[in-house]
Amino acid sequence: MNTNDFNPAASPLAPEWLELPADLNALHAPMWAAGVQRNNDGVLTVDGVSVDALKQEFGTPLFVMSESDFRARARSFKDAFDEAFADICGGVDVYYAGKSFLCTAVATWVADEGLRLDTCSGGELAVAERAGIPGENLSLHGNNKSDAEINRALDLNLGRIVVDSLDELERVAKIASSRGQKAKVMLRLTPGVHAHTHEFIATAHEDQKFGLSMAEDSTEEAGLSAAEEAVAAATSYDSVELLGLHCHIGSQIFEPDGFAVAAEKLLRFLAAMQDKYGITLPELDLGGGYGIAYTPVDTPRPPAEIAQAMAAVVRSTCAELGLVPPRISIEPGRAIVGSTTFTLYEAGTRKTVRVDAEAADGAVSAAGDAVNVTYPRRYVSVDGGMSDNARPVLYDADYSAVLASRTSAAVPALSRVVGKHCESGDIVVRDVYLPEDVAAGDLLAVPGTGAYCWALSSNYNYLARPGVVAVRDGAARLIVRGETEEDLLNRDMGA
Numbered sequence: 001m002n003t004n005d006f007n008p009a010a011s012p013l014a015p016e017w018l019e020l021p022a023d024l025n026a027l028h029a030p031m032w033a034a035g036v037q038r039n040n041d042g043v044l045t046v047d048g049v050s051v052d053a054l055k056q057e058f059g060t061p062l063f064v065m066s067e068s069d070f071r072a073r074a075r076s077f078k079d080a081f082d083e084a085f086a087d088i089c090g091g092v093d094v095y096y097a098g099k100s101f102l103c104t105a106v107a108t109w110v111a112d113e114g115l116r117l118d119t120c121s122g123g124e125l126a127v128a129e130r131a132g133i134p135g136e137n138l139s140l141h142g143n144n145k146s147d148a149e150i151n152r153a154l155d156l157n158l159g160r161i162v163v164d165s166l167d168e169l170e171r172v173a174k175i176a177s178s179r180g181q182k183a184k185v186m187l188r189l190t191p192g193v194h195a196h197t198h199e200f201i202a203t204a205h206e207d208q209k210f211g212l213s214m215a216e217d218s219t220e221e222a223g224l225s226a227a228e229e230a231v232a233a234a235t236s237y238d239s240v241e242l243l244g245l246h247c248h249i250g251s252q253i254f255e256p257d258g259f260a261v262a263a264e265k266l267l268r269f270l271a272a273m274q275d276k277y278g279i280t281l282p283e284l285d286l287g288g289g290y291g292i293a294y295t296p297v298d299t300p301r302p303p304a305e306i307a308q309a310m311a312a313v314v315r316s317t318c319a320e321l322g323l324v325p326p327r328i329s330i331e332p333g334r335a336i337v338g339s340t341t342f343t344l345y346e347a348g349t350r351k352t353v354r355v356d357a358e359a360a361d362g363a364v365s366a367a368g369d370a371v372n373v374t375y376p377r378r379y380v381s382v383d384g385g386m387s388d389n390a391r392p393v394l395y396d397a398d399y400s401a402v403l404a405s406r407t408s409a410a411v412p413a414l415s416r417v418v419g420k421h422c423e424s425g426d427i428v429v430r431d432v433y434l435p436e437d438v439a440a441g442d443l444l445a446v447p448g449t450g451a452y453c454w455a456l457s458s459n460y461n462y463l464a465r466p467g468v469v470a471v472r473d474g475a476a477r478l479i480v481r482g483e484t485e486e487d488l489l490n491r492d493m494g495a
Helices: 053-060 067-091 104-112 123-132 149-154 168-178 226-237 257-276 302-319 334-340 391-395 487-489
Strands: 036-038 044-046 061-066 092-097 116-119 136-142 159-162 183-190 193-196 199-202 240-246 284-285 327-330 341-358 372-382 412-419 429-436 443-447 467-472 475-480
Touching: 044 053, 053 061, 053 341, 053 443, 053 467, 053 475, 061 067, 061 334, 061 475, 067 092, 067 104, 067 327, 067 334, 067 467, 092 159, 104 116, 104 123, 104 475, 116 123, 123 136, 123 149, 149 168, 149 183, 159 168, 168 183, 168 226, 183 226, 193 257, 226 240, 226 257, 240 257, 257 302, 257 341, 327 467, 334 341, 372 391, 372 429, 429 443
Parallel strands: 061 467, 092 116, 092 327, 116 136, 136 159, 159 183, 183 240, 240 284, 284 327, 372 412
Antiparallel strands: 036 044, 061 341, 193 199, 341 372, 341 443, 412 429, 467 475
């Protein structure tokens, strides 16, 4: 198809939020690690290392992470929340949410920067153990922990096990009792606050698999919520030390309002439980879910702004209740690792399709009906796809992309970056403007892939999962080796 098929004006096929960029070669800073830029040849670099060099040494697809940026983001959360809560509870315990992305190197960086680590499985505990993180700096989440995982947590003398149900509380207590130990437990509550990006609603009841409902009709015992029933049960077990309460209201949240509602609700519940049962609950975890920029329209808040807003609510609520403030903890994952990483792909097949849409100039027929016109959309296939980023197909997630191996003066083409899998839903970036002259052999970079991309990766169509490279001070090293076909076949037991 001819270059003239693409108009330098915005495409009517583009979603409303996607603006035609003034410069296709520019990088929108909030989506990238601090050390990502273009060199004098127009090639994308991270901390001084070019994507051409990374492709030559490690191949593609490849997750490229800035170690210095990861460390800086981890420190910024710790410093901002410590400062905001210094006068309330002496600081905050920041647990990095390992589910977002975890390997031994990252676990080590987390510990180096003064953070703790939240895990969700025996495998994640194994990584933490391999990294040498002390048990008291670990937590274990999950709605269906196995007996083996509970025993492992007790073996490691975990700082806390976050209990998700009455059934699980009973099992933790029983296992701890059989071992002659006392399990340190927090109760995960469902506070009836849903938050997603700019919206949140407070509800009386939650229909989800996580947590203990705070609604009074959530248990068969009259007048008791499942949350209160769990508090009462936990205080009755000699083998359980009830540390406090935990909540998590959602993911990819940009506004602090939802966190404020949840914090106030949990503090009031905590105070009521202490008064009713004559106990002290010294800790309160307000979870994570802080948003990052996947596209230019996303507006993440800096950690200091989030921390100050949350601290104000905790401070005022505790003062109103006459409550000794509990030690606060939070669990950022995506907000630390997400923007530190981009995925590097090599472009392959490209094709242009024609899509019917209403005429951009609003033309109508003689009968007054809207006139349909066909507009071009470019499909650019890359050497990865839903096996290394399942979020678009799972959550309808939006991403962006840039031409990474060079700059271009070509006209913008509304493009769809797709993978190589045998699925029509194998879309990496649904809508993005790329230079019309993107061709096979070019490198594309998709930012914001540090969280939940490698962690959700698969071997669909027997593709090997990509490696992860950490770059720091002009040097790159593998922190997770990419799989080979031999790795895939080693588990196949043959005929």
